[in-house]
Amino acid sequence: MFGLTALELARIQFGFTVSFHIIFPAITIGLASYLAVLEGLWLWKMDEVYRDLYDFWSKIFAVNFAMGVVSGLVMAYQFGTNWSYFSAFAGSITGPLLTYEVLTAFFLEAGFLGVMLFGWNKVGPGLHFFATVMVATGTLISATWILASNSWMQTPQGFEIIDGRIVPVDWLKVIFNPSFPYRLVHMTIAAYLATALFVGAAGAWHLLRGRATPAVRTMMSMAMWMVLVVAPIQIAVGDQHGLNTLEYQPAKIAAVEGHWENAPGESVPLIIFGLPDMKAETTRAAVQIPYLGSLILTHSLHGQIPGLKQFVPGDRPNSAIVFWTFRVMVGLGFLMLFLGLWSLWLRAHNALFVSRPFLRFTTLMGPSGLIALLAGWLTTEIGRQPWVVYGVMRTDHAVSNHSALALSTTLIVFIVMYSAVFGTGISYMLKMVAKGPTQGKEAERAIGQAERPARPLSAAPDNIDPTVRQ
Incomplete structure (x- = not known):
């Protein structure tokens, strides 16, 4: 049914139930x-x-x-x-x-x-x-x-x-x-960020309707302090998590970055936008920034990462999915950082509770923490494929009959x-x-x-x- 195999349906079913569960x-x-x-x-x-x-x-x-x-x-x-x-x-x-x-x-x-x-x-x-x-x-x-x-x-x-x-x-x-400390800190901070954005959106929603009670103002203020402090920490932790993933799951990083092959001795560009094609083994319409990939991924201007072609086709994660889920997560993360900095500027000008553009933006950002969390989880789990226990047990060997x-x-x-x-x-x-x-x-x-x-x-x-x- 649906033109999908039993393995694909089992994965979709588990992904569906876990996606609901992880929010709560x-x-x-x-x-x-x-x-x-x-x-x-x-x-x-x-x-x-x-x-x-x-x-x-x-x-x-x-x-x-x-x-x-x-x-x-x-x-x-x-x-x-x-x-x-x-x-x-x-x-x-x-x-x-x-x-x-x-x-x-x-x-x-x-x-x-x-x-x-x-x-x-x-x-x-x-x-x-x-x-x-x-x-x-x-x-x-x-x-x-x-x-x-x-x-x-x-x-x-x-x-x-x-x-x-x-x-x-x-x-x-x-x-x-090896990955436990990074995942624990990254996930815990993600939960705090998601909650702060939820609380902040609730406060902004009430302020937009003229309910500037002390309680509403207080929860709005506390949420924005949390976003301001935690968002940059989360970006730094995510960077360290990425370095750890490159060491232990290089195929996942190659799929996330949409890189198929990298010439020895040359720096790796950062692909901002592209359409990974798993069959053609290329990333179409790629928009790249030279050197930035090496700088972010290896913290050096000429560092290398493996390309997807270095892995046999059966061991490659689906780059067409994780390329975009990762960018959704990162993009929302930088919007959170922007929200926190904007709140600091408004706070300095005594306008945190009255700037309607800011309050509207804060309300729209309410679900962004949960969306980013789900996008990150999809990146992590789909990027691990085709392994259920990485390098030990393949997913198609784990599913029931x-x-x-x-x-x-x-x-x-x-x-x-x-x-x-x-x-x-x-x-x-x-x-x-x-x-x-x-x-x-x-x-x-x-x-x-x-x-x-x-x-x-x-x-x-x-x-x-x-x-x-x-």
Whole structure:
């Protein structure tokens, strides 16, 4: 069905479910840390603005957390249903790493989440702050284990193959594999950036509608400081990550850059625009800047990178895709840097909250962090092909023996169900954002405090008025 093979459909299905899932944990990581900062500032300054913002964003966090848990369960099951040969071959490493994530991170989050969401009138301020910090810590620990597993698949080490299966022999090498530090830092910063842009867009949206309350101005200001500080750090980390990828996955870099062959001794140009053609083995309509490729990729004017023709056709990633996903990620990254610098200039001129062009641009940039994150993830995963464990197990050896019809059917079901369930959840969350933070309403804060809800979504209000007051 669809003219695709079972392998292609299995990859599309996994990519579809993971693309949904990766959005929610990213916002969960960012919002959890943001809530910890807000509560810490409230305890320090006793300014009710920070408490109002905590109340507002904690409800959105609860909805997002619930959707992240649901989407993660589906993704985990696919390892056994669609990728059973991978699970049998490498499960002795990926299984324990994901188990450690549940034991150390998920249980930590679940244990303190109820106190964080519903414990304001049941525990003291210090204990409540501790619960918030523990939830934030849990999200970071979760990211650590998941990225350790993914990074091992990208740069595997610390194992032996015995009787046709991978056996770990050095867990420190498995966890702290060569790409792990770069991926962990890059992903964590991406989550913070995506959240800052989301929060900033919410603030800008309310300011454009004349709702310049102290809470709105504060969250807008905090978001822009975060973007200003973190965007250049992310660009620097991305550069180091690229150098690491060039060392361990040179075919991925060649595909990302659209380079097919490089003459010995000559510098590598940077291809800004082009149309990679995998069959013709060339990048058509290439717009190049001399020397810049060598300077960026090797930090020297005459450094070399391998061309795609140095790899057999069956080992080449699809340059036609990763060439553009990478440029989407980088392009949005520089727009984020521009946004942060613009906010600094406006702040110096006391115009941060009143410049309508800036506020419109900030609103448009709201989803850019998540788009860049998805583009980066596609670059990483498609650029690894045709390997599921780089250099060890090929993707076509990992897929289960399902028919194309079965995978087509389940893919359609996933698309319909995800659109309904997560479309509704995202719409609900955006309506909550549109309502905006309230100011000092103790009655609203007490909602749910006398009860013992059994699910995170209980922290969200039962009714969201779709008509936002002007």
